[in-house]
Amino acid sequence: MVAMSDTLPATPRRTRLERARRLHVVLALLVGLVALISLNVGATGFSLVNVIAKTLRGEALSRMESVVLWDIRLPRLVMGLLVGAALATSGAVMQGLFRNPLADPGIVGVTAGGMLGATLAIVLGGMLPAGLLAMTGGTLVPIAAFAGSWLTTILLYRVSTRAGRTSVATMLLAGIAFTALAGALVGILIYKADDSQLRDLTFWNMGSLAGANWVKLASAAPIILAALVGAMLLGRGLNGLALGEATAHHIGIPVQWMKNGAILAVAAASGAAVAVSGGIGFVGIVVPHLLRLATGPDHRALLLNSALLGAALLVAADMIARVVIAPAELPIGIVTAVMGAPFFLWILLRQRGVVDL
Amino acid sequence: MLVARNIHVSLGTSRVLDGLSLSALPGQITCIVGPNGSGKTTSLRAITGDVPYTGQITLGGKDIATLKPRELAALRGVLPQASTLAFPFTVNEVVQIGLHHGTSGDHDGITRAALRRVDLLKYADRPYQDLSGGEQQRVQLARVLAQVWEPVVDRTPRWLFLDEPVSSLDIAHQLQVMRIARDFAGAGGGVVAVMHDLNLTAMFADRVILLAGGACLATGSPAEVMTSPLLSRAYGCDLQVGRTPPPGTPFLLPHLAALAAE
Numbered sequence: 001m002v003a004m005s006d007t008l009p010a011t012p013r014r015t016r017l018e019r020a021r022r023l024h025v026v027l028a029l030l031v032g033l034v035a036l037i038s039l040n041v042g043a044t045g046f047s048l049v050n051v052i053a054k055t056l057r058g059e060a061l062s063r064m065e066s067v068v069l070w071d072i073r074l075p076r077l078v079m080g081l082l083v084g085a086a087l088a089t090s091g092a093v094m095q096g097l098f099r100n101p102l103a104d105p106g107i108v109g110v111t112a113g114g115m116l117g118a119t120l121a122i123v124l125g126g127m128l129p130a131g132l133l134a135m136t137g138g139t140l141v142p143i144a145a146f147a148g149s150w151l152t153t154i155l156l157y158r159v160s161t162r163a164g165r166t167s168v169a170t171m172l173l174a175g176i177a178f179t180a181l182a183g184a185l186v187g188i189l190i191y192k193a194d195d196s197q198l199r200d201l202t203f204w205n206m207g208s209l210a211g212a213n214w215v216k217l218a219s220a221a222p223i224i225l226a227a228l229v230g231a232m233l234l235g236r237g238l239n240g241l242a243l244g245e246a247t248a249h250h251i252g253i254p255v256q257w258m259k260n261g262a263i264l265a266v267a268a269a270s271g272a273a274v275a276v277s278g279g280i281g282f283v284g285i286v287v288p289h290l291l292r293l294a295t296g297p298d299h300r301a302l303l304l305n306s307a308l309l310g311a312a313l314l315v316a317a318d319m320i321a322r323v324v325i326a327p328a329e330l331p332i333g334i335v336t337a338v339m340g341a342p343f344f345l346w347i348l349l350r351q352r353g354v355v356d357l
Numbered sequence: 358m359l360v361a362r363n364i365h366v367s368l369g370t371s372r373v374l375d376g377l378s379l380s381a382l383p384g385q386i387t388c389i390v391g392p393n394g395s396g397k398t399t400s401l402r403a404i405t406g407d408v409p410y411t412g413q414i415t416l417g418g419k420d421i422a423t424l425k426p427r428e429l430a431a432l433r434g435v436l437p438q439a440s441t442l443a444f445p446f447t448v449n450e451v452v453q454i455g456l457h458h459g460t461s462g463d464h465d466g467i468t469r470a471a472l473r474r475v476d477l478l479k480y481a482d483r484p485y486q487d488l489s490g491g492e493q494q495r496v497q498l499a500r501v502l503a504q505v506w507e508p509v510v511d512r513t514p515r516w517l518f519l520d521e522p523v524s525s526l527d528i529a530h531q532l533q534v535m536r537i538a539r540d541f542a543g544a545g546g547g548v549v550a551v552m553h554d555l556n557l558t559a560m561f562a563d564r565v566i567l568l569a570g571g572a573c574l575a576t577g578s579p580a581e582v583m584t585s586p587l588l589s590r591a592y593g594c595d596l597q598v599g600r601t602p603p604p605g606t607p608f609l610l611p612h613l614a615a616l617a618a619e
Contacts, residue, residue: 016447099443239454242443246407250437251455251504252430297444 020301023294027308034312034319035081039073041319071213078221079212080315083277086224086269088310089231091284092291092303096238097157097262098171101292101347104284105270108156108175110149111281112182114274117148123189123197142219142275149271152178153263207280207333209318220276227268228307234262235300242297280333282340283310289347358382359404359516359547364412366399373399374410375571381564383514383547386538388558390551391568392592397551398438400568401520404549405435417513433516434501438524438551440493442485448472448496449481455500471503472496474537476530490525498522498534508546517541519550523557535561559583559607567591583607 040048051065061069087105094103094110105111121144128140156178160171190201237258240248249255273280287310291302314332317339321332359381366374374396381387389397403410406421406429414421416432424432434455442451452468472478475495480488485496498519505515517538523531535557538548542563552558558565558579565582567575569591575582588596588609597613600606 016450096443099441101444242446243451243454244437244441246405246437247435247440249407249426250405250430250435252427254426292444296450297446298450 016296017298017301020291020295020298020305023291023305024301024308027305027312031081031308031312031315034315035077038077038080038315038319039069042068042073042322075214075217076209076212076318077315079209079217079276080318081311082217082221082224083209083273083280084283084311084314085228085307086273086310087280087283087314088287088306089228089303090266090270090273091310092288092299092306093231093234093238093262094266094284095288096234096241096299097259097266098160099242099244101289102285103171104282105149105153105266106279106281106284108171109178109182110152110156110175110266110270111274111279112179113152113155114145114149114271115279116182116185117144117146117271118142118275119186119189119201120144120148122200123193142223142272145275146223146268146271149274150264150267152182153267157259157263207278207336208321208329208331209277210329212276216276220272223268223272227265227272230261231265231269232303232307234258234265235298235303238262238299238303278331278333280314280336282336282344283314285347286340286343287313289343359387359414359416359549361400361404361414362412364400364403364410364414366396366403366408366410368399368408373571374403377412377568377572379566379573379576381547381549383516384542384545385563386542386548386550386561387564387566388550388552388562389566389568390553390555390558391574395568395591396571397568398520399571401518401549401551405433405518416516430504431510431515432505432513433518434504436498436501436517436519436522438520440497445484445486447482448477448485448488451485451496452500452503455504467503467506468499471499471506474502475499476533491527491530494522494525495530495534498537502537502541505546508541508544514546516547516549519548521551521553523552523554531557555583555588555609559609579607580605583609 036048051061051069054061054065090110091104094105094108095101097103098108105114118141121141125140125144156171156174159174186201190198193201237248237253237255240251240253241255241258243251245255248258270284288302288306291305291309295301295305314336317335318332321330321335324330359379361377361379364374364377365372377396377400379389379400389400391397399408402408404414404421416424416429421429446454449468449472452471453464456464456467469478469481472481475498477492477495477499480492480496485493488496501517501519505517508515519538522534522538526534531554538550539561542548550562552562562579565575565577565579566573567582567587574591575587583598584607585596585598588598594614596609598607598609599613601608
């Protein structure tokens with residue numbers, strides 16, 4: 001290869017960061033496009049074009065149209081966008097935090113912790129004093145899921161970090177142990193659950209956006225949005241952390257503060273996402289990985305791109321889930337697992353030498 | 358200046374630094390030398406705030422324990438002995454990670470200049486992980502240089518703390534790195550380096566701190582500290598220090614030590 005000489009002018013070549021920032025726009029457009037298609041696709045013969053035409057002509061929507069649009073498809077779309085963004089961003093943040101591209105809330109047990117919290121709330125929530133129950137209102141399940149995820153993330157970080165070094169092997173193994181333990185506890189709760197709770201839990205385990213409504217959204221959206229905004233501030237810190245905690249400190253990053261922020265953001269985003277949509281896997285691994293391949297690992301752009309692509313991908317997966325066996329629908333967790341698991345294996349095979357356990 | 362007073366550091370149950378006091382002046386290269394396990398790296402890590410210590414360390418009159426990471430980063434760059442990198446950043450991106458927001462306007466210019474300084478501008482767009490160990494270490498040096506690119510800002514000297522900066526380099530790049538350190542000190546900045554190579558230390562240090570058993574055995578110019586009795590005592594090995602023709606820089610040949618041992 002011909003060595004570039006020093007005398008070359010500072011070329012106007014575009015850096016990967018600049019390309020990644022252009023990708024923001026492309027992905028934002030993609031999100032918009034997928035969202036429009038998603039509103040148009042479904043079991044009923046509902047056409048967005050008709051609705052828009054009617055609105056433009058100033059005609060009232062039929063009752064069916066109004067219900068399908070406002071009470072079914074729109075909340076589901078918004079939920080899909082939020083959950084997708086939350087899962088993908090959590091994945092990117094967690095990978096940065098653990099300094100490993102395979103870390104993901106679903107794999108290391110954070111999702112299991114959220115699920116345990118939510119299950120506890122669903123099954124045992126009724127036993128809380130009525131006053132407390134009224135105070136939490138519809139937000140009990142998301143709050144419990146969030147608390148479960150948060151505690152799990154902290155626990156995992158404590159277990160796998162010694163003297164400032166985080167062992168990925170320990171983290172994954174601790175995640176497996178914790179997932180098993182949480183699964184057992186959830187099993188006990190299921191054993192005690194009544195029929196309606198059981199139905200809730202089963203569907204919820206497979207992951208679905210089917211139950212989306214404005215009440216659920218009102219409880220989850222603020223948590224997810226706050227976590228996403230917080231996560232977007234972590235870019236520079238996560239870049240520094242890629243050089244190790246000591247070096248991150250040397251270049252001026254308040255490491256402990258930043259790690260706590262990252263843990264809180266991951267727990268909040270994935271906890272709330274789990275609470276409203278159940279176990280949707282692999283989005284958090286696939287999305288950041290694809291983006292790193294495309295425009296490099298710089299977290300300053302990676303986090304926002306992950307949120308956008310995650311949102312688009314999850315809404316697309318939800319469309320597939322709604323369409324393939326219409327008029328019934330597949331749980332979306334099955335769709336993401338079918339698409340994501342082979343991809344995950346492919347990553348493992350590609351970097352066999354790099355993942356040292 | 359850098360002043361450390363009565364520093365104690367314990368790692369686990371063992372006491373690594375036992376009442377160490379040392380100082381270093383801006384405009385000079387101060388080298389910390391001593392045998393393995395004498396506390397060289399630990400003393401540097403205490404100075405950079407990486408290990409908990411008792412005692413007091415001040416940089417330019419300010420207690421480092423009271424400074425925020427950001428303020429410290431504006432004051433000094435730290436080159437660790439070994440560096441890791443988690444994601445596939447390019448060489449250019451690694452150097453830019455070290456740039457402190459707001460300290461200087463022209464990030465691209467400084468990045469290029471720092472990489473040129475360590476002879477690696479041609480690799481700017483290569484993945485960092487594709488480089489050899491020695492090249493990676495020079496990229497890290499470029500990152501640290503870029504962080505404190507101006508040795509003096511607002512009449513406040515900035516510092517380079519280097520932990521064995523030449524350990525995995527060939528001889529040409531050893532000399533290059535030491536010259537970079539000398540230029541930084543010559544321009545008014547302070548350099549503190551943990552060194553294994555006593556000959557390079559003798560050539561480049563303005564001041565040598567000889568450690569043994571977690572405390573300071575001797576401090577002074579290379580000619581004062583690098584004497585046969587002091588070095589023999591510190592390293593527990595019969596060493597004969599030679600002198601070059603004027604200016605009379607001390608040097609060590611392992612051959613002479615081996616002969617003495619027989």
